[in-house]
Amino acid sequence: xxxxxxxxxxxxxxxxxxxxxxxxxxxxxxxxxxxxxxxxxxxxxxxxxxxxxxxxxxxxxxxxxxxxxxxxxxxxxxxxxxxxxxxxxxxxxxxxxxxxxxxxxxxxxxxxxxxxxxxxxxxxxxxxxxxxxxxxxxxxxxxxxxxxxxxxxxxxxxxxxxxxxxxxxxxxxxxxxxxxxxxxxxxxxxxxxxxxxxxxxxxxxxxxxxxxxxxxxxxxxxxxxxxxxxxxxxxxxxxxxxxxxxxxxxxxxxxxxxxxxxxxxxxxxxxxxxxxxxxxxxxxxxxxxxxxxxxxxxxxxxxxxxxxxxxxxxxxxxxxxxxxxxxxxxxxxxxxxxxxxxxxxxxxxxx
Numbered sequence: 001x002x003x004x005x006x007x008x009x010x011x012x013x014x015x016x017x018x019x020x021x022x023x024x025x026x027x028x029x030x031x032x033x034x035x036x037x038x039x040x041x042x043x044x045x046x047x048x049x050x051x052x053x054x055x056x057x058x059x060x061x062x063x064x065x066x067x068x069x070x071x072x073x074x075x076x077x078x079x080x081x082x083x084x085x086x087x088x089x090x091x092x093x094x095x096x097x098x099x100x101x102x103x104x105x106x107x108x109x110x111x112x113x114x115x116x117x118x119x120x121x122x123x124x125x126x127x128x129x130x131x132x133x134x135x136x137x138x139x140x141x142x143x144x145x146x147x148x149x150x151x152x153x154x155x156x157x158x159x160x161x162x163x164x165x166x167x168x169x170x171x172x173x174x175x176x177x178x179x180x181x182x183x184x185x186x187x188x189x190x191x192x193x194x195x196x197x198x199x200x201x202x203x204x205x206x207x208x209x210x211x212x213x214x215x216x217x218x219x220x221x222x223x224x225x226x227x228x229x230x231x232x233x234x235x236x237x238x239x240x241x242x243x244x245x246x247x248x249x250x251x252x253x254x255x256x257x258x259x260x261x262x263x264x265x266x267x268x269x270x271x272x273x274x275x276x277x278x279x280x281x282x283x284x285x286x287x288x289x290x291x292x293x294x295x296x297x298x299x300x301x302x303x304x305x306x307x308x309x310x311x312x313x314x315x316x317x318x319x320x321x322x323x324x325x326x327x328x329x330x331x332x333x334x335x336x337x338x339x340x341x342x343x344x345x346x347x348x349x350x351x
Contacts, residue, residue, distance in 0.1 A: 020172075021170070021172050021184075021185065021217070021311075021313075022313070022338055022341075024218070025216065025338065025341045025342060025345065026056065026058050026337070026338070026341045028218075028341075028345060029058050029059060029340070029341035029342075029344040029345055030056070030057050030058050030059075032059075032344055032345070032347065033057075033059065033060060034059050034060065034135040034136060034343075034344035034347050035059065035060040035061075035062065035133075035134045035135045035136075036053075036059045036060070036061060036062070036134060036135060036136045036137070036138060036340050036343055036344060037061075037062040037063075037064065037125040037128055037129065037134040037136070037137050037138070038050050038061060038062070038063050038064065038138055038139070038336070038340070039064045039121040039122045039124075039125040039137065039138070039139035039148075040064070040065075040121065040139060040140075040141050040142050040143065041063045041064050041065020041066070041069075041070045041084065041121075042065055042069070042070075042073075042142065043141045043142045044073065044074060045141055045331065045332065045333045045336060046063070046141050046142075046333075046336060047063065047070060047073075047074045047077060047079075048074075048077060048333040049333045049334075049336035049337045049340065050063045050079075050082045051077050051078065051079060051082060052333065052334075052337050053337055053340050053341075054080075054081040054082055055081075056337070058337065058340060058341050058344070059340050059341070059343075059344045060083075061081075061082050061083065061340070062083045062084075062085055062128070062134055063079075063082050063083065063084050063085070064084075064085055064086075064087060064121045064124060064125055065084065065086065065121065066086050067084040067086065070084060085124075087118070087119050087120070087121055087124035088119050090124070092128075092131075092133070093115070093118060093119065093124075094115075095131070096118045096124060096127035096128070096131065097111070097114045097115040097117075097118040098111075098114070099127055099130060099131060100114040100117060100118050100123065100127055100155065101114035103130075103154065103155060104154065120151075121139075122139050122143065122147055122148060122151050123151045123155070125137045125139065125151075126151035126152060126154075126155040126156055126324070127151075127155060129155075129156060129322050129324065130155050130156060130322070135322075135323070135344070135347045136322065136323035136324065136325070136340075136343035136344060136346065136347055137152075137322075137323070137324045137325070137343070138324075138325050138327065138336065138339050138340055138343055139325075139326065139327065140325075140326040140327035140328070140329065140331075141327045141329060141331055141336060142329060143329075144329075145326050148324070148325075148326040148327075149165070149317075149326060152165070152317075152320055152324045153165070156320050156321050156322050156324055157320070157321050158319055158320060158321060159319060159320060159321045160321070162204050162208065162319045163200060163201060163204055164194065164201045164204060164205075164319060165193065165317055165318065165319035165320055166189060166190045166193055166194055166201075166204070166205040166208055166209070166317075166318055166319050167189065167190050167191060167192040167193040167194075167314065167315035167316060167317050167318065168187050168188065168189035168190070168191070168208075168209045168212050168213075168314060168315065168316055168318060169187070169188045169189070169191045169192070169301045169312050169313065169314035169315050169316070170185065170187055170216060170217050170312075170313040170314055170316070171185070171186045171187070171188060171301060171304055171305070171310040171311070171312055171313075172184060172185060172310060172311040172312075172313065173185070173186075173309075173310055174308075174309035174310065174311075180268045180269060181287065182287075183219060185217050185219055185287065186286075186287050186288070186289065186304075186310075187209060187212065187213045187217060187219075187221075187287065187288045187289070188289050188291065188297055188300060188301045188304070189205055189206075189208075189209040189288075189289070189290055189291065189297060190205050190290075190291065190293075190294055190297050190315075191291070191294070191297040191298050191300070191301045191314070191315050192294070192297075192298065192314070192315030193294070193315065193317070194293075194294055195293065195294045195295070196293050196294070197241070197245070197292070197293060198241075199241050199244035199245040199248060200245070200248055202225075202241065202242070202245035202290065202292065203245045203246075203248035203249040203252065204319065205290060205319075206223055206225060206245065206249045206258060206288075206290045207249055207252060207253055207256070208318040208319050209221075209223070209288055209290060209318065210223050210253070210256055210258070210288055211318075212316065212318050212346075213287065213288050215345055215346065216316070216342055216345050216346070219287055220257075221256065221257065221287065221288045222257045222258075222281075222282050222285050222286050222287050222288060223249075223256065223257065223258040223259070223282065223286065223288040223289075223290060224258075224259065224260060224262045224264075224267035224268075224282055224283070224286035224288065224289050224290065225242050225245060225246045225249070225258070225259065225260025225261055225262065225290050226242070226260070226261070226262060226263070226264055226267060226289055226290060226291050226292060226296070227239050227242040227260065227261035227262065227263065227292060228263060229242075229261050229263065230261065230262050230263045230266045230276040230277055230283075231261065231262070231276065231277050231280075232261075233276070238292060239261060241292065242260055242261040242292050243260070243261055245260075245290075246258070246259070246260040246261060257281060257282055258282065259277070259280045259281065259282035259283060260290075262276075262277060262280070262282070262283055262286070263276070264289070264300075266283050266284070267282070267283060267284070267286040267289060268284070268286055269284060270284035270285070271284075272284070273285075313338060313342075316339070316342055316346075318346075322347075323343045323344075323346035323347055324343075325339050325342070325343050327339060
């Protein structure tokens, strides 16, 4: 554990000294040069983000929509280097429609319905991703979460061994850092997707979030399974759920620094951990917090953001077989650029 702590503190210093966390993410994404599809060419923020991603060399961008309309609506933007694809006239449409039919025929979809559905920008983007023609997908700037997640679940589906997708937020401490976080970073999940969890689903969320923390935030994860109880201090079905999720997660990933159930103060504050969970290697040092349900997670990250001054990046989807992320409809172009960079970092080489 001492070696692990030294490694994390060294990494934390590197991140702080290299500038902002977002710039670090963008720099690492740039080195990978992934191909990311943005599905909403009708949205000026998305078009601006596409241009910025190319100018900053963050990723190769495919923008979906009618080229003439996109250029007419954005006369001040230089779209050189942005590949624009119109799903309706694409030579790949028939191929993608056939792929969609094969994926959905057991659910009653006809070939004609598949052809029509494949013309939808988000479905077309998901089919590009499924076919391996792009590495990741970002959508949702002007469409609902359901509009993004539905083709994700129907076409991309979940990663092997994962029963449900989840989301996480990366929280960045304000200037001056935070005394409980060596590198000023902490990851919260699930803050934006699943209202409730089974024990197995919560365990999957914990394991996916630990992996995301390592890949996206560059931190060695120490995962706290949160509750209103610490190590059996309270008895309730909600506590039992977290205890069972902890057991499952430990069985699936025995090498992972993960423990629970822990109250938030026991997870973060060494002095409290020494009293409430003295035998835990995670308590007092957690940098990944798994909330027991969406209500707690969503409330928690917004308290950190509004009262604690943390910058909240996300929510970012995880658990899909290939990277697919949903945007907030209130997002700025800079948020979309960040989402593209994070999506690029989620791509695994085998994808």
